[in-house]
Amino acid sequence: MADDVPFLPPGTRMGAEIRARDWSATSLGPPEHWPAALRNTLSLMLACPTAMFLAWGPDLLCFYNDAYRPILGYRLGTALGRPFREVWGSIWDEIGPLVDATLAGSSQTLTDVMLDLSREGVPERSWWSFTYSPVRDDAGAIAGLFCVTAETTDRVLGEARLRESEDHFRHTVELNPQVPWTCDPEGNVTSYSNRWLELTGQAPGEPDGDGWIKALHPDDVPWTMTVFSHCLAAGEPVDVDYRIRVARTGEYRWMRARAWPRRDEAGAILRWYGVVEDVHDRKLAEERLREINETLERRVAEALAQRKLWADVFETTDALVGALDLDFRVLAVNRAYADEFARLYGVRPAVGDDLLALLDAHPAQREVARAVWSRALAGEEFTLVEEFGDQDRRQACYELKFTALRDARGRRIGAFQYAQDVTPRLRSQEQLARAEEALRHAQKMEAVGQLTGGVAHDFNNMLTIIRSSVEFLRRPSLPEERRVRYLAAVSDTVDRAARLTSQLLSFARRQPLKPEILDLGERLRGVADMLNAVTGARIRIVTQVPAAPCHVRVDPSQLETALVNLAVNARDAMAGEGTLTLRLACGLPLPSIRGHAGAAGPFAAVSVADEGAGIAPENLARIFEPFFTTKEVGKGTGLGLSQVIGFAKQSGGDVDVASRIGEGATFVLYLPHADPAAPEDGTGADEPEPEAGERGLHVLVVEDNLDVGRFCTQILEDLGHATVWAHTAEAALAELEHEPARFDAVFSDVVMPGIGGVELARRLRVAHPDLPVILTTGYSDVLARDDAHGFELVRKPYAADQVARALRRVLARQRRHPSP
Template sequence: MSDPFRFLPSGGVTGAEIRARDWSDTSLGAPEAWSPFLKATLAQMLSCPTAMFLAWGPDLLCFYNDAYRPILGYRLDTALGRPFRVVWASIWDEIGPLVDATLAGESTTVTDMPLDLSRDGRPERGWWSFSYSPAIDEAGGVAGLFCVTAETTARVLGEAALRESEDHFRHTVELNPQVPWTCDPAGNITSFSNRWLTLTGQRPHETYGSGWIKAVHPEDVPSTVTAFTACLASGDPVDVDYRLRMAATGDYRWMRARAQPRRNATGAIVSWYGVVEDIHDRKLAERDLRELNAHLERRVEEVLAQRKLWADVFEVTDALVCALGPDYRLLAVNRAYADEFEAIYGVRPRVGDDLIGLLSHVPGQQAQARTVWTRALSGEAFTLVDEFGDPDRKRPCYELTFTPLQDADGERIGAFQYATDVTQRLRDLEQLAKAEEALRQAQKMEAVGQLTGGVAHDFNNLLTIIRSSMDLLRKPDLPEERRRRYMDAVSDTVDRAAKLTSQLLAFARRQSLMPEAFDVGARIAATADMLATVTGARIRVVVEVPSTTACHVFADPSQFETALINMAVNARDAMDGEGTLTLRLECRRGLPEIRGHAGTSGPFVAVSVTDQGVGIDPANLPHIFEPFFTTKEVGKGTGLGLSQVIGFAKQSGGDVDVASRPGRGTTFTLYLPQVEAPATDAPDEPKAVLDGRALRILVVEDNLDVGQFCTQILEELGHTTVWAKNGEEALAEVERDMDRFDAVFSDVVMPGMGGVALARRLRALVPDLPIILTSGYSDVLAREGTNGFDLVRKPYSAAQVAEAFRAVPGRLRIPAS
């Protein structure tokens, strides 16, 4: 019987499996019917050592050689004679398009295709190269496909590892702050890292050969080329410093280039390997170190010279200088100290002597010296002025300064004394103090004389009017019209006298103010019309007040208006009655430094009055606020207007500043502390006018004439009065019967208990008892205010007294007489 597989080569595992398999149940049928082309291809494939497979027939049944068997893995047992698509179903998405192209007649070659063959049943990374070729039958048609394949996984992974290694090396080189480079034996640069290009800004082709030298500082090129050439010739290592231009900044930085030769087996140099490193900071540090060393050498010379100078000064100075150790022994002493010590104690000190022991013959002086030096040796630094010396010799006065004496480690090793004889200086100072006191007393007397002279002058004028009017009023046949005129003159003169005393008290800051919180802007606007009347028709009054912001101060509104009027009158006179007067208000200002007084951040309200007048002579500026100082003609001013302004400002916690240039006008600025707007209270019920109601009033007045006059006024007004001559007597009257009086009218300044103290005691005893105070001046009122009590200022008129008691309700309901 003939062998149907005689076309197969002998041997081989796959050939044996082909013979053993029953092919009759496949689409190929029995091997006797196989195509000669199939048999020839199988014979050739099985003889080839390269991995191959053949897919034949309409089902593309799978054949392969022994070299292909490992590729099949777990599929090996079932792959032979099975459809190719079934065998490689797991990778058909990848190879299916290649199969289709091959069956269409195209030959395809694929290199390093990644395929997961999962040969042992687990996923695996693998790469394959193969070529697909159409398998042709005897009719010339495509009967299948033929593939030659090889696994390239090892090569692909090796190349990837090589690339990774090269990339790692490249990054390592590029990140290295040094610049690696190579050159040939002739010194031509053959390679370098990109860092060189980054530093210098050169393009890659510029650096090769000798082009790198163009980036070197021109002054360093000759020395660098000389050193490099010498090393190339001798084979010695290269080590040269030069400055390299930095592309980023245009500056030059110091670099160090080093290189070693690489030799072949015969010892000949085949190339050079080197690096360039940045040594700029080190160069600068070396330069600074050299400069520091030079500086230290100079300092040593200076210190030595200074020591010699101090040694010379120590000996030639007139000051008394010495140093003591903790045991009171002299560590150092200059000639002046030794001479003076000998002069006042009779013994000459030397280095090493016990200073306290040298004074054993004068026990009192020994104790004094021990006390002072013990304090100094404890580490205290101090200065004292005292007398030292044996009273039987001489006892000058010295100014002694003691400081701790320390060694180089800061440890205290004693004390140092520097002393000078100040006996004559103290005598001179005493004489100077006496002279200054005499001068101050003379200036005080001059100021008092000026003030009293001014007051006497003005009061004499006022008294002249009063006395003349009173003499004329005594005439029995005086017409009524003239009588009224003289009476009015007396009344007006009294008002002027009261205003004069008020201005004097304001300047002295002793005016009894009645402060309240008010809107400055509203008050200025209300005063503007009155100012226009005061200044005259030819002066235009301009008011600049913030329209949206209210500024409040806590001050006496009457005194505020008076200050405005005084500044406005001053401005009117400076402009000779013609020009523009500007009132300006600014809120939340700081208080500047004024006349040497420190300023503060505030807040303050600033009210300025600006004129276009002749200005103030700089020589007069320091005196303009003095009472009775005036530059106006006789009869045109008292010199008290600005005194009132500054007194009011100071007493209210503010100040007044002035800015003036001759011929350019003047600005006075009144500063007052700004306060928050007062809370809006419910409107008070209007008090009933109680004209015609008789009251029982306790009058407290120590002045007999004023007391009699006051009680007469009150009785003329229909009230009943009881007069107490002092506070203690008044208190006793009230305590006798607390419902006895409807009101109290008390002077403030009295011997013993003052009016304010009395009012406080009465308020505690009878809380609903109305109390009205009266005073022409009170230090208590100037310092503390009225303490909430109503005040009638002296001199007062009968009308003012009547007005003060008009709204007082009767507690006892005494009918009017």
Template sequence: MSDPFSFLPPGGATGAEIRARDWSDTSLGPPETWSPALRSTAALMLACPTAMFLAWGPDLLCFYNDAYRPFLGHRLDTALGRPFREVWASIWDDIGPLVDATLAGESKTLTNMPLDLSRDGTPERGWWSFTYSPAIDEAGQIAGLFCVTAETTAHVLSEAALRESEDHYRHTVELNPQVPWTCDPQGNITSFSNRWLTLTGQGPREPYGSGWIKALHPDDVPHTVTTFTACLASGDPVDVDYRLYVAATGEHHWMRARAQPRRDGTGAIVAWYGVVEDIHDRKLAERELRDLNVHLERRVAEALAQRKLWADVFEVTDALVCALDTDFRLLALNRAYADGFETLYGTRPRVGDDLVALLSHVPDEQAQVSAVWARALTGEAFTLVEAFGDPDRRRPYYELAFTPLRDADGRRIGAFQYATDVTQRLRELEQLAKAEEALRQAQKMEAVGQLTGGVAHDFNNLLTIIRSSMDLLRKPDLPEERRRRYIDAVSDTVDRAAKLTGQLLAFARRQSLMPEVFDVGARIASTADMLASVTGARIRLVVEAPPTACHVLADPTQFDTALINMAVNARDAMDGQGTIVLRLACRRGLPEIRGHAGTTGPFIAVSVIDEGTGIRPAELPHIFEPFFTTKEVGKGTGLGLSQVIGFAKQSGGDVDVASTLGQGTTFTLYLPQVDAPAAETEAPGRAVGDGHALRILVVEDNLDVGRFCTQILEELGHSTVWAKNGEEALAVVEREPDRFDAVFSDVVMPGMGGVALARRLRALVPDLPIILTSGYSDVLAREGTHGFDLVRKPYSAAEVAAAFRAIPGRRGGGAE
């Protein structure tokens, strides 16, 4: 007896339930009478891993696949073959209009729609995305509806949490009386609180990069820039005072800028975090104090009655002020200093006391105070922050400013100390740092979620093609023409997967580049025909290049890919019709791009100019993000521009974009320009091989890859020895140095990696050819190939054959 359900794919819980159900009591009737359209649509749905359902016929009877089953909850036992409206009666008020619109011929897509599915019988909070489409029968009539769905609850909640974190951070920053700011390792300002704009009157984007310097007093710019530049180079904390224009008064106020570097796991500086605080009142008090110092220095030798004048003057400030002679005796102090000292140490100091002796009952504090004052009494003027008091309690922090004290003849007779309590300020900075770290963590998790989802989606699509093709290839008596078609599909899909991983690595700046010096103009000219075929017959491609050559040191293949990605974007923006201009300019400076400081060059600039629709201003900040695309679903992965900027950054350059809605867009790729390479002469050596058999040592820790690799080489006529790791390979060569004609080694292996092995073998057998292979290596991404040839994974038999075609013939000695 023939199987009435032969059209269904094998396996699956839902497929088994469809076969087991008696359909004769439904409006569809027994499966032998089902229409071809219903059969094919149901089969396609059951084979798909994405959650989807089908409602068919006048009663809209419900079908679904295995991925959709968890969404049904307690409805699962009765949903199959039941009218769709009865299955989802609890939410019909929400989805009923969608069903009506779909049956009227419209396709609907809803994102993050709130629905209470009550899957376990109790109310639940959830969000969902749907794509509703009409289901068409073989007569072209609408016979039902088809829906692809996914739960987005976790995404919606994470976005809400991120917005809450950002709002908390923003309030923390903006309510701070100081001005928090950040800059990149080169000193370009990347963020600041709005209080800076309120103080200075600058525009919203004016302070970015080096624009903040415009708000400084002109006399303070040289010293400030010199100090800032020196700290950026040395990694020392920034601490500099300058006068800042205050828009409210039209005057300049004294400010103090401080910053600390943040480093990564290798110790490299990745950013600077700092604050600007108003110290105008303190500066005025210090100036008054210096004026007083001059006066007091002329009077210090007079009678002790003069010291009362000192104390009277010191009482005008809340700061802790005192003066010591060179023997550590108190010459003068104000009430604030005496009160603070007594609170910390239980002893009230007086004029004439030996300050160090007063601390004999607290040896640690005595040593600390003695060391600081000893430095001040040498005549040095300096400022530092110290904590004082009981270490078992929350100790107050004081900012101590020391200046030398001299008599009328200029002789050093002591020093002044001006101390202010900065405990609260430091705690505010600590809270700000914690808020910033929380925001960075939330942003990092959001980026990881987006990247993981995008990669999984694209790779699952590619794996679906490979899996389906392999299943079809297993069919007996498959016609040769269809067999070739399925094999070609697998091969093409592998190439697309390799391209996808290459784009991801390029975006992350982890691509193993193979840079070489080449003439950019000649490269563009040689690829013009290929670009013309990519853009299509209705696109007119115009190349504008100077007559003189200009060279760069970059990976030419990645350069071609970046050019193609920009050209494809230009084509799509013009709907496949119009003019694209490729313009090359040499010896250009690098402008400021997205808040990063530029440089005078020299750089080459390759511009791709289109006449398309342009990019909306709201989308411009996101166009280089991975998987961000303005194209329709299925028209782009969102990785093209990520590859372009990743390649540019990894090659020492950048990408700029200018766009006007309705007029077009210009993408400009900047790469450092280098001198033309010197003429090369052919180095003497052994003659190039002619494709004869070689003895090859294969080093590969992955067993499946190792088997395929040795099989490929042996089918090419070579003999192989397979080592499972670097240590084993090194031992084989050390025993018989002349045994092999070449080595083919993976880079990423446990223990000794491929680069380390290649270096050891190069030292052991200098003329032994070594070819490395890798799909990704952090070492290669950071340091290059170290002069060794590289075959990228996944590789084909033709690529392996080409890599070994130029290897010289048999080496002497060594038995197989």
């Protein structure tokens, strides 16, 4: 049978599939009518082993060679002859612009482009390099595009792993207490960790080549270079000790440098890898031990004389000195060691005794001695601090040092133990710790005194106003105008006292909060309008808020109070004129602030920036203290920033501040993100208005304070309600158990002896779900820690209208959501 497509090379799978396909229904028509340009391009592409594809004609129908087939993945069965855009619709956003540019006549070359080909039907990350070239028809017009492509995923991922490995190695090197270094085969230093620069004080680059030698002690340079040069020439490992001058202290310390060569397959050295470690303390110990051994060796002629002379040497020191042989027998012991041992264990050691046998009556101490001496007799040199006596240091505490004992030929024959009395040092450390604790206590008491004095000052001022006003109000002849003025003064002063206690509780993170989910950006725009009235017309307020919602869970009233406090401080810092900038950023981590650890977040950050005089550096650490203020007397209480930081901390965030003298200050309030609130049920939660002829209620009042209880019941009775007063939560439960149906609501204090108000409310929620409960408090640690208790809250000091509104709210809520 005649071949309709003789231009296709034989033996390729794609050639066979092109021959087998019916092309008459496509825009190209039968292959025998295909233009020469298409035939030639297909012939060349199918014969090439590199992955290629061709998109031809107005529909850009797909052709490709055998090497391109694996790239198609699950698309392979349907890709041939389909429009290119349909085949690669999943990545068209990435490659569409390239196609357009190519069809416009511009070749495109890209390297290591990340594409999600989803070749197996699932998302995947892969990288590709390719060139797009325009293909022209027989008349020279652009009829399609031709692409040569190659997958570079393995190389890209390999390079990424290599970078990660190098970064890991670099961090490992920098954290190593030793000093890693490298040099070339000629001995020129090529790299080193920053630890060398910290130790020697050399500048970056200064140790390169042979510059490191400048840090050595001049006396050690000739020997060090002799050893170094010999090892480099012979290809043997480097191991040399020398002293370097430590920049921080100016002293010389002994260091040990070691290095090993890395060779190629032929054995030629490619590079030297080495480390430098601090061996100063070991050097001193070795020198001291060598001096002791030399002293002993000069005095030893035979074993018995050796032991006697050892004892003579030991008696010249205040330390407790003993020596054992490899079988735990006493080789030597001085009088101080023997006396202390006898005091502790009731037996006096002598030369030749088995130390472990001497401790048979003390099995626990015997096992400890066996373990410690076994390490020493095995050649380990170490130091321990072991206490003899009680915790109060009435008896000695010793530092035990163990070193190896060798004979004249260097063979290990036992171990020494040196015990130094370090009780004075430990007592000094304990005295220092006690002094530091006393200082912290004194600072705490100073802060408490400052707080108490500030509170007393402000409250005495307020009580003076109240007392004077009450005295005038008692006068029967007082004119009505002055009576109204004094009553207003009392009411205003009570409000000021309530705000003062609220600020103190907020600073102490004990303010009962009423948090809700809100869009911080939307709330910030509203607060900005309100701040215009606070700051005045000469201060321009600029608000920068992102368009996307930013939800937090906070008490809206406390949030607005915090922003007002910051705005007032900014106004005063700018002397009433300038620009105040409110800026919101979302999705940020919480940085480390004032020594506290940060958090990953996400957090919303509200910054309040002014153009004022700035904050002096010495005041930055104190600005959040209660009653600390740099304003003139009468210009501020010093509690505004205390409220801000207390609110932020209690809400799960923090406050940071940055300032420079003459350049203003920026306060940043961090609040944790929250999920958006669930949609409202649409029933309406507006507070009901009082109805004409509103019926009186029967209210159970629970209050342990007699004065407050009498006042509360009087308020409720004046509002037209009947009351029963229980002095404790237990009494209230008894009243409800006796006749629960007669009460319409419960009004309870939170802080009471025995069962508290929150626990009472929770019990009533279970036993009497239809009975509304209102809680009241001026301070409660329970509510400060648990703002999700779910009960209506009236804060003390309260007024009659606040109690009336609370009753209407809970009753309206009960009518809307009755219990099943």
